[in-house]
Amino acid sequence: MTRGCEHPGGSHDGAVPTRASATVGARLWLLVEYPGAWPSHLENFELPDNISELVRRALDRGIRPQLIRRPGRRTRPRQQGLRVIVAYGTGPTPWLASGVIAGPDDLDLDALVAGVVPESCILDDEPVFLVCTHAKRNACCARIGLPLARELAEILPDRVWETSHVGGDRYAANLVCLPHGIFYGSMSQAAAIAAANAYRSGEIILDRYRGRAGIPEPLQAVEHFARSHTGECSVGAVAVESSRSDGDVTEAIVRVSARSGGDVRLRVVVEPSAWQAPCGTACAETITTYRLVSLDRLTPVRYTTFALT
Structure with missing residues (x-):
């Protein structure tokens, strides 16, 4: 078991920067309900055979x-x-679908990869909110995540789930909004409720926003700065059109809705920094942060909304 926090609180209050820290390798998701004991690592397949097989098939397909x-x-x-x-x-x-299956053979994961709803599932028009409570990966996630999940579930019944490790223990409590894969970290009850309500309205709150899963970290930083400088909060109104990196510097053209002033050109630079949590070594590591070097507005174009891609 990973060593976790030994203090009563205080190191997961938002002091550590959360920008551009969402899990990069997650654009497709498979959630499996299992109230039994969770192993520290799903990829070790220490689960009932049917669930282990689903996990194996998902990993093989990049899900x-x-x-x-x-x-x-x-x-x-x-x-x-x-x-x-x-x-x-x-x-x-992006979309969500759910169902109850008899076994792994009843879920067509190849359809998911192709962007098609599996036949055993039904489209769901309401978002899902995941709170990491995976104690065997880090005690902070359970200590902070468990009460947050219960409190959020009282506000949004049937839409909130405890989940296994999502990445970024130092950001506990972590909140993931699906289907877009919007990550938030260091969440308090008030912050989680605000973020969930904003997402249900199709918007993002930049406070404690980690980024969108599946996007390289420099481009998560680019998106964050584009939003903070234009005031655009709609989930689908900002998109990186093109980018290039040279060492620690990334330059990108970002589409922004015309109502927020149109496209921008940004340059960001990597700034690694050491961060030591007072709770112990499990949450201590070097954090990669990003600094905005320049931002130039381009000629406004006739765009209204754009999807993150």
Whole structure:
């Protein structure tokens, strides 16, 4: 078990920068409900055979597998089979679908990769919110995440799940908004409720925003600065049109909705910094941060909304 926090609180209050830290390798998601004991690493396949097989198939296809359970619930669900949720987080119209399957052969993960809803699932028009509570990866995630998940579930019943490791223990409590894969970190109850309500309205709050999963970190930083300088908060109204990197410097053209002033050109630079949490070594590491070097507005164009790609 990973050593976790030994203090009563204080090191996960937003002091560590969260910008441009969302998990890069996650555009497609498979969530499997499993209230039993979660192993420290899903890829070790220390789970019931049917769930291990689903995890294996997901990993083979580049799909991010997550175990989920209802906040506070540790008993097995009553329905027969496995409850699964799949999320397609790429392209202009990300989507969610869910279903109950008898076994791995009843879930067509190749369809998910192709952007098609598997036949065993039904499209869901409401978002899903994941709170990492994976104690075997880091005690902070359970200590801070568990009460947050329960509190958020009281506000949004049936839309909130506890989940296994999502990446970034130092940012506990972590909140992931699906299907877009929007990451937030160091969340308090008030911050989580505000972020969830904003996402349900199709918007992003920059406070404690880690970025969007599946996008390289420099481009997450570019998107963050474009939003902060234009005031554009719509999820689908900002997109990196083109980019190039030279060492630690990344330059990008970013599409921004015309209502917020149109496109911008940005340059950002990497600035690694050491951060030591007072809670112990498990949360101590070098953090890669980004600094805005320049931002120039381009000629406004007749765009209204753009999808993150």
